[in-house]
Amino acid sequence: MARALVNIPPKAKRGAVIEIKTLISHPMETGYRHDETGRAYPRDIINRFVCTYNGVEVFRADLFPAIAANPFISFFTVATESGAIALSWTGDDGQTQTETANITVE
Amino acid sequence: MDDSATAKTSTRRQFLVAAGGLVAGSAMAPLLVVRPAAATPPSMAAAIREVIGEANVREGKVKVDLPPIVENGNTVSLTVSVDSPMTESDHVKGIYIFNEKNPQPNIANFHLGPRAGKASIATRIRLADSQQVVAIAQLSDGSFWSGSVEVIVTIAACVETL
Numbered sequence: 001m002a003r004a005l006v007n008i009p010p011k012a013k014r015g016a017v018i019e020i021k022t023l024i025s026h027p028m029e030t031g032y033r034h035d036e037t038g039r040a041y042p043r044d045i046i047n048r049f050v051c052t053y054n055g056v057e058v059f060r061a062d063l064f065p066a067i068a069a070n071p072f073i074s075f076f077t078v079a080t081e082s083g084a085i086a087l088s089w090t091g092d093d094g095q096t097q098t099e100t101a102n103i104t105v106e
Numbered sequence: 107m108d109d110s111a112t113a114k115t116s117t118r119r120q121f122l123v124a125a126g127g128l129v130a131g132s133a134m135a136p137l138l139v140v141r142p143a144a145a146t147p148p149s150m151a152a153a154i155r156e157v158i159g160e161a162n163v164r165e166g167k168v169k170v171d172l173p174p175i176v177e178n179g180n181t182v183s184l185t186v187s188v189d190s191p192m193t194e195s196d197h198v199k200g201i202y203i204f205n206e207k208n209p210q211p212n213i214a215n216f217h218l219g220p221r222a223g224k225a226s227i228a229t230r231i232r233l234a235d236s237q238q239v240v241a242i243a244q245l246s247d248g249s250f251w252s253g254s255v256e257v258i259v260t261i262a263a264c265v266e267t268l
Contacts, residue, residue, distance in 0.1 A: 017223035030232070032209045058221045066205060066213040068181040068230040068263075075216070076224040 002026050006087060008101040012079035020051065020059075021074040024089050024097070030065035046071055048090040054083035079105045150204050153211035154242065157202050161250045163242060168201075168253030170241045179233040179263040184213075187226035188243040188251070198225040200244040207235040208263075220246075232263035 007021040024046065031043025043065065051059040058077050077085075082105045088098040154163075171185035190198045197220040203213040216227050225243070233239075240254040 030209070053221070056221075058219065060217040061227075062215040062217075064210055064212040064214060066208050066210060066232050068232050072228070072230045074228040075218070076222050076226060078221050078223040080221070 002097060004087075004089070004097065004099050006099050006101055008085055008103060010102070011104045011106065014079060014081075014105050016079045017076050018079050018103075019074060019076050020085065020087075021072070022049075022087055022099075023070060023072045025070050026089075026091070028065065028067055028069045028071060032065065044092050046089045046091050049073055050088050050090075051075070051077070052086045052088075053077060054081065079103060081105050147206050150206050150211040150240070154202075154204055154240070157212075157215065158242060158244065158250055161248070163250040163252045165252055167251040168241050168243045170239060170253045170255040172239060172255050172257050174255075174257060176233060176257055176259045178261045179235075179259040180261075181230045182233050182257070182259075183228070184231050184239070185226065185228040186241045186253075187224075190225045190243075190245065192220055192223055192225055194220045195246065197246045198222070198243050199246055201225070201227060202242045202244070203231075204240045204242070205231075205233065205237055206239075207237040208233065213239070233257060233259045234262045235259055 002025045004022065004024040009018050012018050026046050027044065028046065029041050029044040031040060033041050035041065045063065045065055047063050049061040049063065050057060059075050061073060063071065082103060084100050084102055086098055086100045088096050090096045167189045169187050172182060176182050186201050186203065188198045188201065190196065192198065198218060201216040204211050205213055213231050214229065218225065236258045238254050238256050240252055242250055242252045244250055
């Protein structure tokens with residue numbers, strides 16, 4: 001779907017609070033803009049973002065057209081165990097893109 | 107605040123004038139259910155009710171970070187943090203963000219839990235006009251807290267054509 005940037009520390013101490021920063025390229029077309037002939041550009045946004053940590057959902061966001069193009073989302077989670085952190089974005093067209101990063105917890 | 111109280115003792119004409127002012131959506135919000143901001147426009151109030159139901163919202167605990175003057179409303183950095191220990195028994199369940207003057211009052215809803223460790227989120231938003239941005243946090247004990255900030259926007263989002 002699009003290019004995504006994900007920033008997750010590869011290593012963390014057990015119980016540490018880590019910051020996860022994400023950016024995905026997407027126009028986030030609001031549906032409120034018109035071209036010269038007055039035709040509205042159809043809405044096309046990412047409306048859902050989910051982060052799972054070894055399969056358990058730890059963070060979820062419902063997005064609306066007020067989120068800027070190329071949505072940036074940053075949040076925190078506790079490094080509980082080594083494993084995979086998966087981030088997925090779902091668009092209005094129903095397509096989902098998932099990025100996975102591995103984290104080692106000591 | 108005491109408008110309705112005085113209206114009871116005043117004449118019918120005075121009462122009707124006062125009631126008309128309320129219907130016109132003036133700043134006299136106390137008869138509406140929403141508590142956090144007196145000047146909340148009705149659409150934002152309705153959107154807030156849709157998300158959080160009839161719960162009572164108290165001011166405090168929520169800090170909204172936005173630049174006070176925004177040059178370009180198309181990308182505005184927003185940080186919302188909530189004062190919470192984020193333990194199993196006392197944590198933030200949701201952070202809901204609203205605005206007054208964009209075409210849609212909702213900006214985003216974030217759902218978190220004790221595993222977040224820290225109740226803070228950051229994103230970038232669009233702002234169509236100078237307005238108030240409100241964040242409401244839902245805590246695990248069922249209470250709702252709000253924080254808000256006023257921003258001045260010089261170049262608005264969602265107006266340009268391609």
